[in-house]
């Protein structure tokens with residue numbers, strides 16, 4: 001296994017900072033061991049509130065050394081926020097260095113089996129307070145591997161307010177051996193509360209350059225260089241999306257359908273048809289991505305609850321079972337909604353790339369097109385619309401994304417966008 005940071009594409013500055021921090025964290029552990037680990041002894045068993053450490057005892061974290069208890073990884077989708085968080089978690093658990101990739105600490109963290117590293121991945125639209133309280137309790141326990149308890153919260157922007165408050169309490173008085181790693185699109189108050197933000201160190205990730213994304217697709221996934229280059233450009237710096245485009249014919253087909261939209265907008269009726277097609281494609285894609293997990297979960301729950309018991313207590317058990325099934329359905333519905341929004345957003349990003357190409361061509365800007373395969377079409381658009389018309393269309397797509405983000409019904413936002421694209 002290569003170094004744990006190897007998959008963090010085009011983020012040299014962030015990697016350097018995280019390595020420094022992991023080095024400082026290891027030094028803290030060594031100092032703690034030399035002093036018979038007072039901080040480890042001070043940490044209570046699971047479920048107990050962490051004692052005040054005052055930050056002065058040997059082995060406690062001193063932020064000036066480069067290590068601290070709470071971090072936020074920010075960056076555009078696909079820039080590698082969760083990849084960075086997981087790699088940093090591995091570096092903290094690394095026995096030999098700062099993420100060697102070889103030792104048991106690195107291996108188990110990267111493989112998702114380290115007992116002291118918890119990854120929280122919200123499946124629905126939000127992370128609830130119950131989930132967060134349970135997590136904070138467990139995070140306060142002594143690390144079984146003797147190093148750090150690491151809690152990674154992906155999509156920390158989906159914390160409910162109550163969950164955010166529960167997390168804030170833990171971050172304000174962190175147990176001595178606990179580290180929180182949050183991932184969010186930005187540090188805007190819409191994404192992360194100001195109070196949580198003020199307690200965290202921010203690691204900004206940038207959109208990786210296409211060449212760096214292509215390189216990792218070739219090296220790690222064995223994808224042919226020409227396919228990798230095309231996919232990296234088409235995915236606009238989103239590593240996971242580039243990999244899907246390079247490997248999954250269905251993903252390529254969906255992208256082609258989206259990029260066919262501009263030439264289909266020949267009238268009002270066609271604009272509404274295009275809107276319907278886009279929404280239905282997003283629904284189908286989401287359905288395909290969640291239906292298998294839904295069925296598996298339901299079967300597992302039904303098995304766990306047992307079928308058709310009789311005798312004393314059976315009626316009560318049935319009532320409990322109905323409640324659990326209802327709860328599961330609620331969670332699955334929320335996850336499906338999220339998957340639809342994500343699929344639609346990917347389509348809108350592709351479409352925005354097309355109009356961006358038209359704009360850069362109209363301006364004769366010396367930049368490579370996002371979509372090499374529709375560059376000729378974007379060039380024709382550039383001639384017809386000029387820079388202003390191309391910009392208006394690009395803005396219409398971005399406005400549609402913003403509207404959906406602000407909870408406008410997707411169909412209404414997409415219809416408005418298609419009409420704007422048609423009228424110009």
Ligand SMILES: [Zn+2]
Pocket residue numbers: 093094095096097098099100101102103104105106107
């Ligand atoms: Zn290691």
